Structures are given as C-alpha cells and as structure tokens.
Amino acid sequence: MRNIILSLIVVLMLAGVAGYAQEPSDAESLAQLKRESRIFESIVREVLQQQFNHPYAIAGEPKATYLEGYGVSLSFHLRINRGTIRTFYREVESPLVNAPGTKSKQLQTVRSTMIDTLANFGGTLKEIDSGERIAICAHVEDRNELDQSKNRLIIVLSAKKSDIDQYVTKTITMADFKKRVDVVEY
16 A cells, blocks of 8 residues: 555656646646546546455546536546345355445445545646635445445545645644535435
8 A cells, every 4th residue: 555655656746746837728737637637537546446456346437527617526436345245135245355344334435535535636636726626426336236226326525626735735634624525425
C-alpha cells in the first residue's frame, strides 16, 4: 500500500501538478484539465483495485467529466458481494475471493476510501476554480440481491476544491474535511 501511494505521488510530481490555475476557459486549460482528470481516474481505479480485488468487481472504469460552473464529476460502477454465493439456505463465503465482508461493510469501505481519495488526491485537479466541486459517483451493484429495485445504490460524495486545498495545506483536519464532504445515497 505504501509503495503504491509513493508511486502515485511520483506520478503526480512528474505530471507537473505544482502550480495552481484559474477556471478553465480556453483550449489549453481544458487540455491540461483532461490530463489531470486521467491521472485522477487512474488513482481512483488503483484505490478500488486495492480494496476490491475480485477481477469482476469493477464493472465500469472510473471516468471523469468537467462541467463548467460545477467542477469535475467522476463516476464508476462497482459490483460488491463477490465474496459470497447465495444458496437456498444461506450465503456461503467463496473460497476463491478475499472480499471486504458484509454488504454494509463493503459500502462503508466505498464511502471511506472515496473520502480519503478526495482528501489526498483531489488536489490533482489544479485547473478547476476553488469555488467549484469535485464529485465521485459510485454506482454500486449488489450481485446477491435478486430484487432489481434494491440491488443498486448510488453514492455521491462531493467536496469543494477550496476544502480539498485547505486539507492539503493542513489548514483543516481530516475530521473537519469529512464534515464538509456532501454525501448523498439513493
């Protein structure tokens, strides 16, 4: 885990994310934002692969989009409960998969890791204005739930760029940052 984080930091440094810029309005700024978004996508993908190691857990790769006036929105599709198999009598743990645990524990893992990702790596997106937001949309599918109306949950976590910058510069603590993150689940 530590080696991966160190390698991600090196990638960020090589990508030239040292300077802050204003709101992207011209083609050059948008091209830079696209490069930064791809780096952020790869960071989120790496974090998901570390937490959910089943080869079919990530059904939709993380993809970022810039919305002028709002900020960056990144979404992905994740299949949970890959570590259990539903039988007629009970759920049986799969001997082939090392899953994070129950459905509620896996959802909590998604929430906490994505908040940590926003805090630690949201600063990758330098080209957006401090008043804009960075949102992560997790489309979570429970593969063991047979009822179509209950097997999908969407978790949206968003934070202002200024809050991320304050956390990075140690102006606020992680506890304060977590309070400022907006979480919507439906």
